[in-house]
Amino acid sequence: MLSKKTKYGIKALTYLARQENRTPVQIATIANSENISLKFLESILLSLRKNGFLGSKKGKGGGYYLLKDPKEIMMTTVMRVLEGPIAMVPCVSLNFYEKCEDCPDEHNCAVHKLMIEVRDSSLKVFRNTSLADMAK
Amino acid sequence: MLSKKTKYGIKALTYLARQENRTPVQIATIANSENISLKFLESILLSLRKNGFLGSKKGKGGGYYLLKDPKEIMMTTVMRVLEGPIAMVPCVSLNFYEKCEDCPDEHNCAVHKLMIEVRDSSLKVFRNTSLADMAK
DNA sequence: GCATTATCCTAGTAAACCTATAGGAATAAA
DNA sequence: TTTATTCCTATAGGTTTACTAGGATAATGC
Numbered sequence: 001m002l003s004k005k006t007k008y009g010i011k012a013l014t015y016l017a018r019q020e021n022r023t024p025v026q027i028a029t030i031a032n033s034e035n036i037s038l039k040f041l042e043s044i045l046l047s048l049r050k051n052g053f054l055g056s057k058k059g060k061g062g063g064y065y066l067l068k069d070p071k072e073i074m075m076t077t078v079m080r081v082l083e084g085p086i087a088m089v090p091c092v093s094l095n096f097y098e099k100c101e102d103c104p105d106e107h108n109c110a111v112h113k114l115m116i117e118v119r120d121s122s123l124k125v126f127r128n129t130s131l132a133d134m135a136k
Numbered sequence: 137m138l139s140k141k142t143k144y145g146i147k148a149l150t151y152l153a154r155q156e157n158r159t160p161v162q163i164a165t166i167a168n169s170e171n172i173s174l175k176f177l178e179s180i181l182l183s184l185r186k187n188g189f190l191g192s193k194k195g196k197g198g199g200y201y202l203l204k205d206p207k208e209i210m211m212t213t214v215m216r217v218l219e220g221p222i223a224m225v226p227c228v229s230l231n232f233y234e235k236c237e238d239c240p241d242e243h244n245c246a247v248h249k250l251m252i253e254v255r256d257s258s259l260k261v262f263r264n265t266s267l268a269d270m271a272k
Numbered sequence: 273g274c275a276t277t278a279t280c281c282t283a284g285t286a287a288a289c290c291t292a293t294a295g296g297a298a299t300a301a302a
Numbered sequence: 303t304t305t306a307t308t309c310c311t312a313t314a315g316g317t318t319t320a321c322t323a324g325g326a327t328a329a330t331g332c
Binding site: 001002007010011014034035036075085088089101102103104109110111113114115117118121122124125126129134135 | 137138143144146147150170171172211221224225237238239240245246247249250251253254257258260261262265270271
């Protein structure tokens, strides 16, 4: 299941991608438009800034804005930062790999094989979608 | 993330699918072979029986066995029973649909569109894989 | 300089969910 | 009647999720 954090994060990014110029948009504006709790969104945008997606400006007329062209921001990156691994099992994750405790031999594990297929099919979708696509 | 329950459930089903005949296999045998906590596996197999995948026999020489031909058991069904919805968001789920609270219009939601694609790609994998495939 | 308007940051919390575990009842076979 | 097994309910303990509180910090405009 997608966490609300991820869902809201994607919605906020999409909102910003729809903006014509890169002048800062206030958290409250986005929160209002997308029906997201202000304080929760605040913490999400903060982490998106720390992860290099957003820039910010403090004080009056401040807010958040995208740092890159939406076309260059792929959903794989967004998902990994907000949600974590795309794979359903750590032993199949490309960026967050971990060995299973119970599995003596990964290559002989039926779950492993299935989950590689699932991972690849999801990856294909995320890799083919940019934030610009989302904003359309 | 796949829950351990689902992971262990699939492993147990695969184990049973590999059995040549349908004589009952004890929980302890499976738990041992797959490195799963006995008591935990017990509760998982119980729910698999209640959901029509397994039959059981009590007492000495008892255990669990598959009720259907592994070729007829598709991973979509297994996943839905063990893990729940295949979709990452309820508003995109075929079998567990729920409207989003925050979304006024589903059809205009970028997250919704993306998650439909992800769901369909995962579904394709699960629909093309039977328990017999897993056991190979 | 000062008031106002924003973001920044750390912490905390209630509820839900996950991963088991305990302990005994029911049933079947030898 | 003993032994082996599943059946069933309850619950404990840990983790994660989805927020919320409250003040610090910085920028703007008068």
